Amino acid sequence: MAPPRKHSTDVILDAARTLVLTDGPRAASVAAIAEASGAPVGTLYHRFGNRNGVLTAAWLRALERFQERAIAAGEQTDPVEAGVAMARASIEFATELPDDAMLLLNLRPSDLLDGGPDADFRTRLDTMNAPLVARIRWIAAELLGADGERELDAISRAVIDLPYAALRRHAHAPKLPGWLADDLTATARTLLTSYRR
Template sequence: MARPRVHDLDRLLDAAERLVVDLGPRGVTVRSLAATAGVSNGTIYHAFGSLGALLARVWLRAASDFLDLQTELADQAGDTAAAVVAAAGAPAAFADRRPEAARLLITVKKEHLLGPQIPEDLAGDLLALDKRLVKLLVRLADRLWGRRDAQAVEVLTTCVVDLPTALFRRAFTEGEPISEDSRGRLTAAVRAVLLLPPPRKD
């Protein structure tokens, strides 16, 4: 059997992404995915090896595309505080472009999607994604306060991860667009957090 073409693989990932968002990770089976994508069960196994590997690829694709956009928005901002605001607002910007992928990242816990037996190459890719986010946070902390320590990174994690999740989760859960009010409140909250420098470890 010939390996599926790249656009066919993307179509499979798109279908899996929709099913995960609509049904939850446990609702996705090889049979339901094959029916949604219009392919055979064998095509899925041939392309990805297992359903678990396919779902890992779904997460990796969404998270990688999101981090690409987040880094781009932060790099395009004028001053460093604006870069943090831009990075925090990335989930809303990503939702404008890829609504289902954005919902996946906000509403589905990674550990619920990824099984315990992830292929070694995919596990390495997942670890690399985590390192990319930390690298961005460290770079922003260094630009803001000249610090690269855990306390500084924790403050930026509040801005870039915790606040957007709290303010946008309801809209993502209900499949609604992110309101301008929520975006504005996020900007105000992030700028308020940045007014206080990170604590020093005793």
């Protein structure tokens, strides 16, 4: 059995995320992340390879946390309720993990990384997104009778674009309005119900 890691990966990624959100991506150097997290520079290089590795891991961790909630919410058998639950999950994610939400809302991987994302990153991102895309595809097929480009776009407006726009509007508020999840849920339900064949 391997000994426990002395410096928690989550502490390191939290420090990187905080530096990026507070001072911008350029502030998140390996030395700055090491200082903020208390982990030695060598630990960061050993665990993540380089600065890009740390920031990629922080961004992908935020995405994974969001997707876990969205996919679990969308497991309902009724397509309208599945879509509504996925839309609501976005607001709940931002309420529970506001720093992760800010990272995903405000920064693309290309904003964070020196040289931009590589092929391995894109492959991993496609793999991570596949279950969410599959669920949106299922909702489209159930409600609209097809899962082509137009149908996927229609479902994405209700399930992805509405929550994203609402969160962007309130991104710099100290706290999300308590009514936002209920209002968004009602709007998503109205739109998705209108799609029923």
